[in-house]
Amino acid sequence: MENTQQLSSEIDIRAEKIATLKKSGVIVYKEKFDRTHTIEQARELEDGSKVSVCGRIVFRRVMGKFGFMQIRDVKAKIQISVGVNELDAEKYEFYKKMIDIGDFVGVSGEVYHTQTGEITVRAYEVTLLSKALRPLPEKFHGLVDQEQKYRQRYLDLISNETAREVFVGRSKVLTFLRTFLNRNGFMEVETPILQSAVCGASAKPFFTHHNALDKQCNLRIAPETYLKQVIAGGFDRVYEVAKCFRNEGMDTQHLQEFTMVEWYASYWNFEDNIKFYKKFIQELLMEVKGTTKITYQGQELDFGKEVWPRINYVEEMRKILGFDFLDCKTRDELVEKVANTGLYLAKEFDGIKTLGGVIDYIYKRKIRVNIIEPTILYNYPAFLIPLARKNDKDNRIIDAFQILCVGNELAKAYSELVDPIIQRKELENQAKAKQEGDDEAMEIDEDFLLAMEHGMPPISGLGFGVDRLMTILFDQESIRDVVLFPLMK
Numbered sequence: 001m002e003n004t005q006q007l008s009s010e011i012d013i014r015a016e017k018i019a020t021l022k023k024s025g026v027i028v029y030k031e032k033f034d035r036t037h038t039i040e041q042a043r044e045l046e047d048g049s050k051v052s053v054c055g056r057i058v059f060r061r062v063m064g065k066f067g068f069m070q071i072r073d074v075k076a077k078i079q080i081s082v083g084v085n086e087l088d089a090e091k092y093e094f095y096k097k098m099i100d101i102g103d104f105v106g107v108s109g110e111v112y113h114t115q116t117g118e119i120t121v122r123a124y125e126v127t128l129l130s131k132a133l134r135p136l137p138e139k140f141h142g143l144v145d146q147e148q149k150y151r152q153r154y155l156d157l158i159s160n161e162t163a164r165e166v167f168v169g170r171s172k173v174l175t176f177l178r179t180f181l182n183r184n185g186f187m188e189v190e191t192p193i194l195q196s197a198v199c200g201a202s203a204k205p206f207f208t209h210h211n212a213l214d215k216q217c218n219l220r221i222a223p224e225t226y227l228k229q230v231i232a233g234g235f236d237r238v239y240e241v242a243k244c245f246r247n248e249g250m251d252t253q254h255l256q257e258f259t260m261v262e263w264y265a266s267y268w269n270f271e272d273n274i275k276f277y278k279k280f281i282q283e284l285l286m287e288v289k290g291t292t293k294i295t296y297q298g299q300e301l302d303f304g305k306e307v308w309p310r311i312n313y314v315e316e317m318r319k320i321l322g323f324d325f326l327d328c329k330t331r332d333e334l335v336e337k338v339a340n341t342g343l344y345l346a347k348e349f350d351g352i353k354t355l356g357g358v359i360d361y362i363y364k365r366k367i368r369v370n371i372i373e374p375t376i377l378y379n380y381p382a383f384l385i386p387l388a389r390k391n392d393k394d395n396r397i398i399d400a401f402q403i404l405c406v407g408n409e410l411a412k413a414y415s416e417l418v419d420p421i422i423q424r425k426e427l428e429n430q431a432k433a434k435q436e437g438d439d440e441a442m443e444i445d446e447d448f449l450l451a452m453e454h455g456m457p458p459i460s461g462l463g464f465g466v467d468r469l470m471t472i473l474f475d476q477e478s479i480r481d482v483v484l485f486p487l488m489k
Helices: 002-023 090-099 147-149 153-159 161-183 223-234 268-286 314-322 331-341 354-365 419-434 446-453 466-473
Strands: 050-063 068-073 077-083 104-113 119-130 205-211 216-217 237-245 256-267 293-296 299-302 311-312 375-381 395-403 408-415 461-463
Touching: 002 090, 050 077, 050 153, 077 090, 090 119, 090 216, 119 223, 147 153, 153 161, 161 237, 161 268, 161 466, 223 446, 223 461, 223 466, 256 268, 268 293, 268 395, 268 408, 268 419, 268 461, 293 314, 293 466, 311 314, 311 446, 314 354, 314 375, 331 354, 419 446
Parallel strands: 077 119, 311 375
Antiparallel strands: 050 068, 050 104, 068 077, 104 119, 205 216, 237 256, 256 461, 293 299, 375 395, 395 408, 408 461
């Protein structure tokens, strides 16, 4: 209660200052400021250099006729000395009484070093640019409550240097991604977020109504089918940085709105994509982190190895189960066999409606969780990914892989199914599963099938979540820590 009263009192005081300033004709919220240097640039100048810098006040101390403050921009902060001798009495009094921590100011003066070696700007002019009505977090120690950090990210950015580094890093990652793909012959394209068919991934969608067309649409769960249509149109290599939406649960590794990257290359297979992804992640790490070795939650991860470990999905699951699960034709048959092994009770799968769902449940708890170093998981059962190409030697298997580390999926790729007849059958099976109650099953996308019927070259595509990659790169426990404004309850 006391803190609330103190805050209310502080807001009232600042509101009075704003009213007083406006009444006296002072423009409290300026249109612009002519900055000569960023704070980072100013810190590199020689003593005596004239500068005009600007930023938010994050510290302030007034001692009679002299004082110090610190101002910050996104990359750096700098000390400002403010004295009556440099400003004159009237301007100094204005500074003392009307300017507070949290305000944005412009400062014109000259650079010097204090006796303690602190880079400082001696202020000859201090201009109020924008007055903060509310104070910053107490004593500038930042926010403590994690939920408040997500709801008021701007306060977290002001007070938390790590948070600023994460989001500057996110920008660098996206910039490098585009640069890397562009120089390797990929073209960036944009595909619809509002779609007519739920297709491209196994997920529960968000729905909305299109008033002008009077039809139900869904928010995209993945850009896959549209990107393949672009390939059908004759472009060899395409990619998209896509906002996707999946109406599923939230945890430290999942959000319902997230950023996905997908790229597709004609005439590649999944082995080509393995090589390309390794090249991408190694160059990305060198660009953003300066090394291919990073630490995540206490685990050292080396992405720079020439050869990454490989795990055969099917063979590993056979070892765990003790039988060939590929021979199982139905979900119930598989559940019965698993229960007979004593690995899980049948009731543990009560909420899982499909054969693939049961296998995925076991895989995530028995295989994925134990993988720490960057690893290639390949040789998937065909019923897991209906858009992937089946192996020429064994049609129960698809030519697919995942990149895994620290128990998480970093990327998934496969040789794409381009046979329109088989693809239609696979989507018909998906539609049937949806009718039987599988909310995550795909629908028949007739536009996609029509494009396939006109012919597609051999293709391999790869997709990954930018947010999950960011948690690994910057050692963040939760995916919410790398998204500026995660949706909250």
